[in-house]
Amino acid sequence: xxxxxxxxxxxxxxxxxxxxxxxxxxxxxxxxxxxxxxxxxxxxxxxxxxxxxxxxxxxxxxxxxxxxxxxxxxxxxxxxxxxxxxxxxxxxxxxxxxxxxxxxxxxxxxxxxxxxxxxxxxxxxxxxxxxxxxxxxxxxxxxxxxxxxxxxxxxxxxxxxxxxxxxxxxxxxxxxxxxxxxxxxxxxxxxxxxxxxxxxxxxxxxxxxxxxxxxxxxxxxxxxxxxxxxxxxxxxxxxxxxxxxxxxxxxxxxxxxxxxxxxxxxxxxxxxxxxxxxxxxxxxxxxxxxxxxxxxxxxxxxxxxxxxxxxxxxxxxxxxxxxxxxxxxxxxxxxxxxxxxxxxxxxxxxxxxxxxxxxxxxxxxxxxxxxxxxxxxxxxxx
Ligand SMILES: Cc1ncc(COP(=O)(O)O)c(C=O)c1O
Numbered sequence: 217x218x219x220x221x222x223x224x225x226x227x228x229x230x231x232x233x234x235x236x237x238x239x240x241x242x243x244x245x246x247x248x249x250x251x252x253x254x255x256x257x258x259x260x261x262x263x264x265x266x267x268x269x270x271x272x273x274x275x276x277x278x279x280x281x282x283x284x285x286x287x288x289x290x291x292x293x294x295x296x297x298x299x300x301x302x303x304x305x306x307x308x309x310x311x312x313x314x315x316x317x318x319x320x321x322x323x324x325x326x327x328x329x330x331x332x333x334x335x336x337x338x339x340x341x342x343x344x345x346x347x348x349x350x351x352x353x354x355x356x357x358x359x360x361x362x363x364x365x366x367x368x369x370x371x372x373x374x375x376x377x378x379x380x381x382x383x384x385x386x387x388x389x390x391x392x393x394x395x396x397x398x399x400x401x402x403x404x405x406x407x408x409x410x411x412x413x414x415x416x417x418x419x420x421x422x423x424x425x426x427x428x429x430x431x432x433x434x435x436x437x438x439x440x441x442x443x444x445x446x447x448x449x450x451x452x453x454x455x456x457x458x459x460x461x462x463x464x465x466x467x468x469x470x471x472x473x474x475x476x477x478x479x480x481x482x483x484x485x486x487x488x489x490x491x492x493x494x495x496x497x498x499x500x501x502x503x504x505x506x507x508x509x510x511x512x513x514x515x516x517x518x519x520x521x522x523x524x525x526x527x528x529x530x531x532x533x534x535x536x537x538x539x540x541x542x543x544x545x546x547x548x549x550x551x552x553x554x555x556x557x558x559x560x561x562x563x564x565x566x567x568x569x570x571x572x573x574x575x576x577x578x579x580x581x582x583x584x585x586x587x588x589x590x591x592x593x594x595x596x597x598x
Pocket of ligand 1: 315316317318320341343384388413415416444445446452453454
């Protein structure tokens with residue numbers, strides 16, 4: 217073995233041992249038990265209509281797209297689902313990329329220039345952070361959903377170019393909602409470009425299920441929204457929605473779009489079916505948010521109704537122990553630890569879906585209370 221690879225192996229093994237010691241070494245484990253951790257909020261991923269449509273599309277178009285969209289990978293199925301998604305979001309245009317991760321990188325690296333300033337919520341998703349880092353804009357982090365801190369920073373940080381505000385609408389690990397109406401006001405006052413990641417809100421919020429931009433009614437103030445199709449829509453990929461000129465520019469400039477094989481064309485057909493299903497899913501939306509409300513009430517943690525309920529335990533090992541005990545009782549819940557969440561806030565991220573019954577959720581709540589009680593001596597501040 218070459219010396220350099222021994223050095224590398226040694227370095228990597230030392231890092232893995234360090235992750236072990238910190239209680240943050242990740243392991244892969246397959247689904248088992250009642251789903252309380254996926255992002256399949258409406259149960260579309262296994263829906264018979266979705267399966268059928270996907271299989272039919274594979275029969276018709278094959279498995280792979282064979283190239284980037286700019287080469288032979290483009291298909292009319294992509295174009296038509298983009299047009300439909302743009303109408304769904306009430307924007308002039310949309311572009312489909314292989315994942316929400318790719319979309320966030322593409323958007324932020326394409327539009328942010330070095331003389332721009334981007335204001336970013338401190339709990340924004342890693343893909344947003346990486347996209348901002350890839351751009352050369354100055355990144356200014358404000359407190360989570362902290363309107364005063366953001367307003368103060370906007371007034372005080374000089375900017376020679378464009379100012380951006382970047383936020384999730386429904387936060388993925390906390391299940392709370394950004395003050396979007398306030399951001400819309402700021403946008404109107406300062407001419408900011410507002411970029412909203414709707415990954416967890418699409419399908420669950422809004423009268424038609426298009427997300428929180430619709431729910432709060434701030435569409436005219438949003439420059440771009442990024443909408444993962446891998447969560448409530450049950451497939452994969454993501455749509456960037458906004459004005460024609462911006463979408464056209466992404467086709468030229470977004471490197472994850474230009475330099476990557478297009479997703480299987482059948483994904484476009486499956487998403488089209490998901491949009492059909494969404495039109496009939498008001499009850500599912502209402503049900504899943506009702507579960508969010510009742511689980512919070514049973515656990516005495518806040519008064520929101522989102523489908524994402526964080527149970528913050530603090531220490532990494534406690535979150536892992538709680539998740540292991542719940543899984544042993546048949547509930548598939550996962551521990552979320554740093555760097556996904558800030559140090560000292562390890563948690564169970566409970567995500568609800570429309571296939572769950574109120575009884576199952578209440579059974580889970582009582583098991584969780586028992587487990588938290590068992591762990592209580594370890595939870596007490598030392
Ligand atoms: C807020 C947020 N944005 C973007 C993404 C990435 O989306 P995708 O899973 O489609 O790559 C995620 C994924 O968990 C997310 O939580």
